[in-house]
Amino acid sequence: MSLEPFYSLMLKETIRLAILEDIGPGDITSLLTIPDSKKAKANIIGKEDFILAGIPLVKEVFAAIDPDIKIKIFFKEGSYIRKGDIIAEIKGTAKGILAGERIALNILQHISGITTITRSYAEKVKGLPVKIADTRKTTPGLRFMEKYGVRIGGGANHRFGLYDGILIKDNHIKIVGGVKKAVMLAKKAHHLLKIEVEVKNLDEFKEALDAGADVIMLDNMSVADMKRAVKIAKGRVLLEASGNVNLDNIRSIAETGVDIISIGAITHSARAVDISMKIV
Numbered sequence: 001m002s003l004e005p006f007y008s009l010m011l012k013e014t015i016r017l018a019i020l021e022d023i024g025p026g027d028i029t030s031l032l033t034i035p036d037s038k039k040a041k042a043n044i045i046g047k048e049d050f051i052l053a054g055i056p057l058v059k060e061v062f063a064a065i066d067p068d069i070k071i072k073i074f075f076k077e078g079s080y081i082r083k084g085d086i087i088a089e090i091k092g093t094a095k096g097i098l099a100g101e102r103i104a105l106n107i108l109q110h111i112s113g114i115t116t117i118t119r120s121y122a123e124k125v126k127g128l129p130v131k132i133a134d135t136r137k138t139t140p141g142l143r144f145m146e147k148y149g150v151r152i153g154g155g156a157n158h159r160f161g162l163y164d165g166i167l168i169k170d171n172h173i174k175i176v177g178g179v180k181k182a183v184m185l186a187k188k189a190h191h192l193l194k195i196e197v198e199v200k201n202l203d204e205f206k207e208a209l210d211a212g213a214d215v216i217m218l219d220n221m222s223v224a225d226m227k228r229a230v231k232i233a234k235g236r237v238l239l240e241a242s243g244n245v246n247l248d249n250i251r252s253i254a255e256t257g258v259d260i261i262s263i264g265a266i267t268h269s270a271r272a273v274d275i276s277m278k279i280v
Helices: 004-022 028-033 055-065 094-124 143-152 170-176 179-189 202-211 223-233 250-254
Strands: 039-046 070-073 086-093 131-133 166-168 195-199 215-219 238-242 260-262 275-279
Touching: 004 055, 004 094, 004 143, 028 094, 039 094, 055 070, 055 086, 055 094, 086 094, 094 131, 094 143, 094 250, 094 275, 166 179, 170 179, 170 195, 179 195, 179 202, 195 202, 202 215, 202 223, 215 223, 223 238, 223 250, 250 260
Parallel strands: 131 260, 166 195, 195 215, 215 238, 238 260
Antiparallel strands: 039 086, 039 275, 070 086
């Protein structure tokens, strides 16, 4: 079953809630000062250098507020924006443009920030056969937007939620009573999804490997132990490195031969970039 209709529904609901939160029963300042018939034109402008992502989301915001607003886009998703670049031009009712300004900019600044930091990590491992992946460490309600930003930045999406991927973590192992038992239970209950296991040392790694895990996450393991795990695995399973990954050490982690490096910081710690909207 495709999840696209599900994501589309979440997008519409998120935007509905954002409008309810920011506009409520109406933009009181515009209602008091601007005639309904007044038209306007505005530019969305980059105020620093960054990688662009989120324009389709901006379109959805304005479509929900006023379907007659027109948006002309000058850059593709994933483009490098330089300070001063005009990203888009918006035409329509002045009230509609002003009502959607902050919601649209908040989304565009946040998602572009995620894309920009993801691109930085992807550039660090350029030339190596490894994927940069996100995690579930996201802003509640914005996960699908944030994971979109990761993809535009050159990263890959890990599981979206608890429902679309089996990941046996340390707390599962502690409750169940061991790596092997947890893997066996998962295999018995579900034969369609791959089973990933989080391990913290080589002993647990070997246990997960022997139990038949499909993917093994090397959590906060040293580079030396990662190299050893890669050698032991001999390509039998996918290996994911996670924990304390940063721009300074990601290249050395990638060079161990792991297949995936997951980084929570690309979503939970991404800085929003500076973008503004100005009436022309």
